[in-house]
Every structure is written in structure tokens, then in C-alpha cells.
Amino acid sequence: MAATLAQLSAGMAAGKYSSVELTRAALGRAEAAQPGLNALISVVAEAALSDAAAADARRAAGQAGPLTGIPMVHKDIFCTAGVLTTCGSKMLSNFVAPYDATVVSRLKDAGMVMIGKANMDEFAMGSSNETSFYGPVKNPWDTRCVPGGSSGGSAAAVAARLVPVATATDTGGSIRQPASLCGVTGLKPTYGRVSRYGMIAFASSLDQAGTITVSAEDAALTLQAMAGFDPRDSTSVDEPVPDYRAALDTPLAGLKIGILTEFFGEGLQPEVEAPVRAALEQFRKLGASVKEVSLPSLPLSVPTYYVVAPAECSSNLARFDGVRFGHRCESPKDLQDLYKRSRAEGFGAEVKRRIMTGTYVLSAGYYDAYYLKAQKVRALITEDFRRAFGEVDLLLGPTAPTPAFGLGDKTADPITMYLNDIYTIGANLAGLPALSIPCGFAGKLPVGVQLIGPHFGEARLLAAAHRYQLETDWHLKAPAGFPEGFA
């Protein structure tokens, strides 16, 4: 059975099945799983089958690439022309995007077939997918548990083997944390590596698009098509894109891995620590050398993030005013009333909390104490990482402090929820690439190990993850009740 995108691609190339067959099967799985998982917000069956037929024609003409004909889903934060794009919010519950995000158009150009849009925390603000206007996503490993967030729908869709790849975004851990909780591979590239054009903004200095896949090889193939300079994103970086697949063959011998002292302290559950330490041992066996590295400013990541991200969010979300698009309240009595009620009705409780936190830290008299201070601490954290990468090639630690937790368990106290991202936020603050790969189980729930690389170190990260996945099969484990592959 084809268990990965790479295998599916080879299967199509060998004529074992067509894209139309794969797409029809993916649509069938998506429909069957929807009542139990709620992983998707929209399904576009007709368009998908027509795109699949086009992909088959392209293959017949000898023009297929490795992604051609592969069914996939986009996180509902990416604008998709002519298709509902909600960002998990009531505010955009009627918004049909007038254009494609660059990520969407690039994957479309590569011949990928979008079957639908993945559920997510509202405006990507959340770590459990419980803030979605469309209801929480359930974790395929245990439907009483959350899938993580904000890219919970993307992670659940790949974990349940609905599709081999989903796009996702990561502002403070929103790709890696759900990947860890759902037992899939999640890659957050370097800030600026992938275009943010058409990706609905949350915190513009932190947001980055990436992938959720079964394997690191699949992430490499997908990133290859997504990455690269885009003049339409003013923070897109004009750096050449290496051949990620070719780089997968780089052996681990001689690789220096740093273990983050700060990631193995209080708060890390022992049942998560054990598989993460076992993964470290595996890397050592494969030829990597290991040394402890301390990043003294890293424990300030969460407070830094909860100034910077809300500040940027309060500014970005000011555009939702009920005038030109999005939700508008009934019978506004004047313009102020229109703004205030449209926003109050259109945004959920967590989004409002972040908008108000951001408004407060940016308000007159507080800017220096909060925003400026946070940007200084952010510089310290970034400097810590820079120093560490002078000594080691990659950093290793847990992705999340716990495995998947119960639905509703952490919704009462925002701080408890925010601490889910304690190990992931650092990479966002410093703009670094990082990934999470499955490395074992805590009871019946999957656990991920996180690797963080230097700026534009995606090839090295993916190679390390790939070598690990050649020797282990944690990434191939599928939850009970779901297929083990795609065809």
C-alpha cells in the first residue's frame, strides 16, 4: 500500500492508478471521516475531480512532476479563488476569495489537486483547534482529544490518511504542535522562505507557511514547489531554493546535534521525554554527535510572544470592519456601531482577547514598557540561537510538553493553553526553520520530536528527519480505524 506522497507519485508514474481514482478515493475518505473528525470546513468535489482529470492528461502528455495529481487540502487561512475562505471565523464565513495565495497557485501549477479546506483555530489563534467557528477538530488517535492547533484540521487530515499532504501555517507552533499531537511530520520553514501573499495575516513578523505530511521526504517534495521569492510578499526572501530531495541523501555522520537544556526541565511530561530521548539516541546511533546547549533567554519566549503576536494581530485584524467584506451586523445605527457590533459578533472570544491584549500593549504610554521591551528580548533570544548554531548544526528537543489533551481540558485558562507552545515559539521569534516528526507514543497517543535549524537550513533539517525515518517507522503508524495508506 502506498503510505506516502512519494509512493503515490511513483504509483501514478507506473500507471497503477490515476489521479482521478486517487482523488475519488480521497473524497470518499474525507466524507466518511467528516462526522467523526470535523477536519475540513469545505469540500470541493467537482473542482477536484476536474483538476484530477487535468493532472491525468498532463501525465499522459509526459509533463507530470512529483506532485502532479496528488490530492491535498489547504488550511482555510489560504485564499483560494472562487472558494470559501473562512480562516475558521464567523467574520469570514461568507468570504469567497477573489484570488489565489501564492502557495495555492504554486501547488496548483505543480498539478496538485485540492479536495477541500482544512479546519483551524479562528484566525490561527489557538493550540487545540477549539476556537474554530466551525467547531473543534477531533484527534484521529482518540476522538475525545484535541488535535492541537492552530493547524488541527491539516494535521488530523493527514493523520487519518484522508490526504498525504496538507498546507499549514505556524506563528507560534501551529504546524509543529498539531503534527506532534497527531503523529505526523510538520515543517515550518525559515521566515520569508515561503510567500505569505494571500495567507490571511495573524502576526506578520512570525507567520510562515509550511507543510503537514506523512514523511520528511514528502515535506521536501512539497516545500520544493512552495518555496522561493515572491515579489508580492514584501518580506519574501530572495535566496535560491536548494534541491531538497537531493539533499535528503546527506548522511548523518558528523552532524552535531545540540540538546536544549531549557526544553528538558519542569513541565515536560516524563511520558513525552522518554520517546524524545530515545529519538536522540537513534540520531546518535546514526552517526550524529550530541552536546548540551543552553539558551538562557529562551524561557522568556512565551511572554515575548504574547506581546509581539497580539500587537501585530490587533493591527492586522483592524481591517475587519464590516464595510467591504466579511460579517456585518444587522441595522447599525451609525458607523461606530457598525464597526463595534460587526467585530463583536464576527470574532470569537480568543480572537477578541488577543486583539485587546495587542491594543493594550500598543496603547499610548505602554509601548516602551511592553512592545519595545519584547522586541529587545526577542533580539536576545535570536542571539542565543545564533550563538548555539556556532557550535552545533541542529537543535533537538520535544515539540510539545504533553501528548494530546482532552477536549475542553484547557479552555478555561488562557495561560495553560498558551504554554502548549513553550517549545515551539522560540523558532518563530528568531525566524528559524523547524520541524516535528513522530518519535513514539505516550500510551496510545503519538509524541513528536522537534529539530530546529539555522536560517535557510531546511535541507539539513529534512535530511536529518529523513535519515531517522529510514531507520524507524513511527511516521508510518496510522490510528486505528483509519487506512494505513492512500491507495
Add this chain to the structure above:
Amino acid sequence: MTLTPQQIQNIAQLARLDLTPKQASAYAASLTTIMEMVGQLEAAETSNVTPMAHPLTGQVQRLRPDAVTSGNQRELYQRNAPQVEAGLYLVPRVIE
């Protein structure tokens, strides 16, 4: 530091959000907790630190010529508008 429901209402006014008194009380409690956590930053020694302006060193904000690059797509964009008339976005009267 404790934020009061009245302060929350002031913040909500700046953010153009309508809050009920009950919501203001709940947000006062949660924002107080968040700002207490943020208070950890005070301990960091940052007197000689330049605040970070971009996640990647050496990157600067690119500019482009101020030129029209795409055609008029008003009709397409207005399909998402709550209320339009004769190609105009309608809002409540603002000038009496």
C-alpha cells in the same frame, strides 16, 4: 497589576469591539493574568540591546514603484461586500 472592567471597556473602544459588562469582567481577569505573565520580561537585562526589527539580519523592507499593476476588479471584489449600490460600498450616514 490589575486591569479593571472599565479599563477593558476603554481598550475595547480603541479596538472597536462591543463588550457586555459580563464580558468586560471576564476579559479583565484574563488580561490581568496575561499581563502578569508578560511581566516576566521586566527581569531581562536589555539596556544595551537594539530591539529586533526583522527576524533575519540584514533584511530590509523592500519597496516597489508606486505603479498600477493590475486591472480594475471592482465587481469581483464587491461580490464579498455586505452592501453595495451603483458600484459604491454602503455604510450608515456619517454626515448629518
